[in-house]
Amino acid sequence: MVIRRADAGSESGAFPAASLVDAVPAARWLHPGHQATRLHRSAGAWSIEHGPFPASELAAGFAIVDVASKEEAIAWAMAWPTADAEGDAVLEVRETGCTGGCAGIDAPVHRPAPHLEPVRLEPYAVLIRSSDALEADLPPPPDVIARMNARNARDAQAGVLLAGDGLKGTAKGARVKFKGGRPSVVDGPFTEIKELIAGFWLIQAASRDEAIAWVKSYPFPWPDVTLELRALACPLPH
Structure with missing residues (x-):
């Protein structure tokens, strides 16, 4: 995954420009952080926090790149x-994959059967905010992995889940930083845990409340977890 980190420009509301959307067709662009929602689970109870959030903690978009090596990414x-x-963008290069054997999902966009009344579904990215345990790539128990895989497969078949995968710790990643259009590379690991993402799902739902309900019902393997719900700024390709 290549994550375009947020900054003042991407949070302005005029991002992404149509030329950028056209130039990076693999990217999924996100609405600014003032439209984001974070869900925190602690001791079995959920709380909700609405944006804005600091730009340094946010992603402006991401793309999944199928390449043979970190160097190619x-x-x-x-x-x-x-x-x-030239706007000094920062890109984070992360290896996908779920420690412990979670199956990645890349499902087609669901379309209602012709005889049913179409329901307008909006795409949302669900981003796992990282933690010390997630950054260390500690695997969940096998029975938890099995429940997650079963839920992912069921929701992919139903057309709710469009894609999803974990991200390996940043020790296996890098950042590409542009200055005046010139790139430099900084290898991980990165210590700013609060700014990192540890995995994602791409879902579609009829409303933000329905997307929040999906998050709350998911069998996460951790008792304490923070997730960020972000609506996509551009429609998905058909």
Whole structure:
């Protein structure tokens, strides 16, 4: 996954420009952080926090890049469109994969059967905020992995879950930082746990409340977890 980190420009509301959307068709762009919702679970109880959040903690968008190595992913990031790179964009390169054997999901967009009344579904990204345990790639118990895989498979079949995967710790990642359009590479690990993402789901729901209900019903393997719900700024391709 290549994550375009948020900054003042991406949080302005005019981001992404149409030229950037066209130049990076694999990217999924997110609405600014003032429209974000964070869900915290602690001791079995949920609480909800609404944005805005500091830009340093946010992603502006992300793309899944199918390449053979970290070096190829970095090269892909270094070729980022000039118009955005000249704005000093920061891209985070992360290896996907769930420690312990979670199956990644890449499902087709669901379409209602022709005889049913169509329901307008909106896409949302559900981002796992990282923690010390997640950054250390500690695997969940096998029975928990089995429940997660079963839920992912069921929701993918139903057309609710469009994609999802874990992200390996940043020791296996890197950042590509642009300055005046010139890239430099900084290898992980990164210590700013509060700014990191440890995995994602891409879901579609009829409303934000329905998306929040999906998050609350998911069999997360951790008693304490924070997730960020972000609506997509651009429609998904059909």
